[in-house]
Amino acid sequence: MRKNYHLNKVIPLRRLGFYLLVTKKQAGFFAGLIFVSFFILSAIPITFGEEVSKINDESLYKRQITADSLRWEYEAKTAIFTGNATMISKEGNITADKMTIFFDEKDEVEKITAEGNADLIREKQKCGAEIIEIYPDKDLILLEKSAWISSDKAMFRGEEISFDTGKEIINITKGVKGEIQTESEEEPINENMVEIQ
Amino acid sequence: MDGEIIKWELEADSAQFDENAKTLKGVKVKFYPQDKDPFTIKADDGVVKENVLVENLTVGEAEKKDEIYLKNNVQIIGYLNSNIKCDSLSWDSISETMHTQDKVEIEAEKWNINGEGIEFSPSGDIMTINKDVTMQIN
Numbered sequence: 436m437r438k439n440y441h442l443n444k445v446i447p448l449r450r451l452g453f454y455l456l457v458t459k460k461q462a463g464f465f466a467g468l469i470f471v472s473f474f475i476l477s478a479i480p481i482t483f484g485e486e487v488s489k490i491n492d493e494s495l496y497k498r499q500i501t502a503d504s505l506r507w508e509y510e511a512k513t514a515i516f517t518g519n520a521t522m523i524s525k526e527g528n529i530t531a532d533k534m535t536i537f538f539d540e541k542d543e544v545e546k547i548t549a550e551g552n553a554d555l556i557r558e559k560q561k562c563g564a565e566i567i568e569i570y571p572d573k574d575l576i577l578l579e580k581s582a583w584i585s586s587d588k589a590m591f592r593g594e595e596i597s598f599d600t601g602k603e604i605i606n607i608t609k610g611v612k613g614e615i616q617t618e619s620e621e622e623p624i625n626e627n628m629v630e631i632q
Numbered sequence: 633m634d635g636e637i638i639k640w641e642l643e644a645d646s647a648q649f650d651e652n653a654k655t656l657k658g659v660k661v662k663f664y665p666q667d668k669d670p671f672t673i674k675a676d677d678g679v680v681k682e683n684v685l686v687e688n689l690t691v692g693e694a695e696k697k698d699e700i701y702l703k704n705n706v707q708i709i710g711y712l713n714s715n716i717k718c719d720s721l722s723w724d725s726i727s728e729t730m731h732t733q734d735k736v737e738i739e740a741e742k743w744n745i746n747g748e749g750i751e752f753s754p755s756g757d758i759m760t761i762n763k764d765v766t767m768q769i770n
Contacts, residue, residue, distance in 0.1 A: 496769060498768070499768050500769070501767075502765045504761060505745065505747065505767065506760045508758050509712040510757045514767065536767075542713075544769060
C-alpha cells in the first residue's frame with residue numbers, strides 16, 4: 436500500500452506506529468534506530484548551509500564573538516560575554532545568553548561555554564542545550580541538560596549529546612527520544628494515513 | 633620620595649598651569665601597578681585637576697579628588713599584555729578606575745577586541761567593555 440506522508444513535515448515516530456523510549460527491553464531496537472539516525476544526521480546534504488556564517492578562509496582569526504558586553508578577567512584567563520552572545524567558529528555558529536572563553540597560559544583557547552538558550556548550528560546539524568561546552572584541543576563538543584539535535588530528516592533529544600568533531604561521531608545519552616521526517620508527494624497527513632508497523 | 637611607592641609618573645611635551653587645572657600637550661603617563669608589569673598611557677592632550685570638590689552622597693559631605701582627563705589619540709600600551717586605543721580616557725582618585733564611553737580597540741598577540749565604553753583599574757586585572765563587543769581570536 437502506498438505510504439502517504441506529509442511533504443517536508445517532521446512526523447513524530449509514534450504517528451508512524453513507533454515511539455522511541457529507552458528501556459532495557461527495547462535496547463536492541465533502540466541501538467539500531469540510533470545507528471540509522473546518526474547515519475541520516477550525518478549523511479544528508481548541507482542542511483543548514485545557508486544559516487551557517489563561516490570564518491573567511493583567508494581570515495587571520497579562527498573565532499569571532501560578538502555580544503552586548505564583555506568582562507575580561509586577566510588573572511582568571513577568562514573572557515565573559517553577556518547579552519546576545521554569538522560565536523562564529525570552525526566548530527559551528529553558537530548563540531547564547533552568556534558565553535565564557537577560558538584561555539590557557541599561552542593565550543590559546545582551552546574551553547568555551549555557552550549558557551542560556553544555547554544553540555549550535557553546524558553544516559549538517561542544528562542542536563541546542565542549556566549548556567554547550569567546546570574543547571578545541573580535544574575536538575569535543577558537549578551539549579548538557581535538555582540537549583537536542585536535528586537535521587531536516589531527524590530530531591533527537593537527550594540529557595547529553597557529545598560530538599567528536601575530529602571523527603564526526605555523535606553520541607546521545609540518557610532519556611533519548613527521537614522523531615524522523617519522511618516525505619511524500621501527497622497532501623498533508625490525516626487520520627487515514629497508513630501506518631508503518 | 634624614600635619609602636613611598638611610586639604609582640605613576642607623568643611626562644608631557646608642554647604644560648600650562650592655571651588656578652583650576654594643568655593643561656598638557658603630548659602626555660605620557662607611566663603606571664607601576666603592584667605585582668604587575670608597568671604600562672604607559674599616551675595622548676595628544678590632557679587635563680589634570682587636583683582637589684576637585686565632590687559631594688559624597690553616602691556620607692553627606694564634600695570630599696576632594698584628583699582627576700586626569702586625556703583626549704585625542706589615546707593609547708594604553710602594555711596593559712594586561714594588550715594595547716588599547718580610544719579617543720578619550722578619564723581617571724579619578726576616588727574610583728581609581730580608568731573609563732570612557734568612546735569606541736575602543738584592543739589588540740593583543742592572539743586576539744583583538746572592538747567595542748564601546750571601557751572601564752578598568754590600573755592596579756587591577758579586570759577590564760569591562762560595556763557595549764557592542766566583537767572579539768576575534770586567532
